[in-house]
Amino acid sequence: MPERSLTREFVVFQSMWAMQNEQGVLPSPLEQQLTKIAEAGFDGITDHFYEPGAARELATLARSLGLQIEGQLFPQTVDGLQPALDIASQYGCHHLTIQADVRPRTLKEAVTLIEGWQRLAEQVDFPVLIETHRYRVTNDLHFTLDLLRELPEMKLLADLSHYVVGREIPLPPSDEDQRQIEAILRHSWGFHGRVANSEQVQVPISFPQHQPWLALFSEWWRxxxxxxxxxxxVQGSLSFTCELGPPPYGITDRFGRDITDRWQESLQMKDLARRLWQDCAPI
Incomplete structure (x- = not known):
C-alpha cells in the first residue's frame, strides 16, 4: 500500500483582495493581475465567488493560467449559501469559504444556522469551510470553541490573526491560549496567512520587530x-492563502501609503508556507 502522504498535497493561493492598492482597487486589469500571480508560482487565487458574471470571468481566466480558485462568500441565512454552491459547481473551485455575516447572541442560533449550511454542503464535491473572522459568527475564540463542541464535524478555515488581535493574545501565549488555538487548528481545513500582534491585525512580516510574531504564527501553521x-x-490538498490586505488592514504612513511592499511580503509568505509544509514529517 502506498504511503498516505503521497495523496496529500499543498497549494498556496494569493488573495485578489491583497492585490488592491491603497485606494482599494486593482492597479491593472484582472487578466494582468492573474498572470502576475501565476508567473510568481502561486497555485491559485482567492476571491468573491457568488455573482454569476464575475465568477464566469474569473474562472475562465484562472483556468487558462492553470490557477485554482478559493471562492469567498458572505451569507446571512441558510438559503444564502445555495446560489454560491450552484455557481461553484458550474465553474469549479478548490473550496468555498464562508465568512458568515451574522452575529448571533446565542449558541443555539449559531448551531441552527451552521447545521443548515452543513446540510447544503453535502450536495457538492468540494469543501465548504467556515472562516474564523471578526464581526462574523466565529468572531470570538471561546464562542467558536463552544460551536465546535456542539458541531465537531464543522470544518474551519483558520485565520488566526483575528483571534490574536481580538483577544489581545500575548507573546508568548499562555498555555491556555496555546491549547485553544490548537483546538481551532485541529478543526481547520485551510489557512489564511496574515501575521497579527496583540494590537494590530496585520503587521509587516519583513520588519525585524515582528519576527517573534512571525515565528509564533509559523509554529501554529506548521x-x-x-x-x-x-x-x-483526509484526501486532496490543503490550501494556504497569502492574505495581506490593503488599508485599513495594511498599516499606512501619514500620506496613506503602505509602509511595506505587500506583494513582496506575499512572495515571502508563499515560500515560508511551502517550507513549513516540507518540514512536516510524512505520515
Missing amino acids: FGMQDWRERPE
Whole structure:
C-alpha cells in the first residue's frame, strides 16, 4: 500500500483582495493581475465567488493560467449559501469559504444556522469551510470553541490573526491560549496567512520587530499542517492563502501609503508556507 502522504498535497493561493492598492482597487486589469500571480508560482487565487458574471470571468481566466480558485462568500441565512454552491459547481473551485455575516447572541442560533449550511454542503464535491473572522459568527475564540463542541464535524478555515488581535493574545501565549488555538487548528481545513500582534491585525512580516510574531504564527501553521496530514479521512490538498490586505488592514504612513511592499511580503509568505509544509514529517 502506498504511503498516505503521497495523496496529500499543498497549494498556496494569493488573495485578489491583497492585490488592491491603497485606494482599494486593482492597479491593472484582472487578466494582468492573474498572470502576475501565476508567473510568481502561486497555485491559485482567492476571491468573491457568488455573482454569476464575475465568477464566469474569473474562472475562465484562472483556468487558462492553470490557477485554482478559493471562492469567498458572505451569507446571512441558510438559503444564502445555495446560489454560491450552484455557481461553484458550474465553474469549479478548490473550496468555498464562508465568512458568515451574522452575529448571533446565542449558541443555539449559531448551531441552527451552521447545521443548515452543513446540510447544503453535502450536495457538492468540494469543501465548504467556515472562516474564523471578526464581526462574523466565529468572531470570538471561546464562542467558536463552544460551536465546535456542539458541531465537531464543522470544518474551519483558520485565520488566526483575528483571534490574536481580538483577544489581545500575548507573546508568548499562555498555555491556555496555546491549547485553544490548537483546538481551532485541529478543526481547520485551510489557512489564511496574515501575521497579527496583540494590537494590530496585520503587521509587516519583513520588519525585524515582528519576527517573534512571525515565528509564533509559523509554529501554529506548521502544527495545523501536520495535524491535517495525520487525519485518517483526509484526501486532496490543503490550501494556504497569502492574505495581506490593503488599508485599513495594511498599516499606512501619514500620506496613506503602505509602509511595506505587500506583494513582496506575499512572495515571502508563499515560500515560508511551502517550507513549513516540507518540514512536516510524512505520515
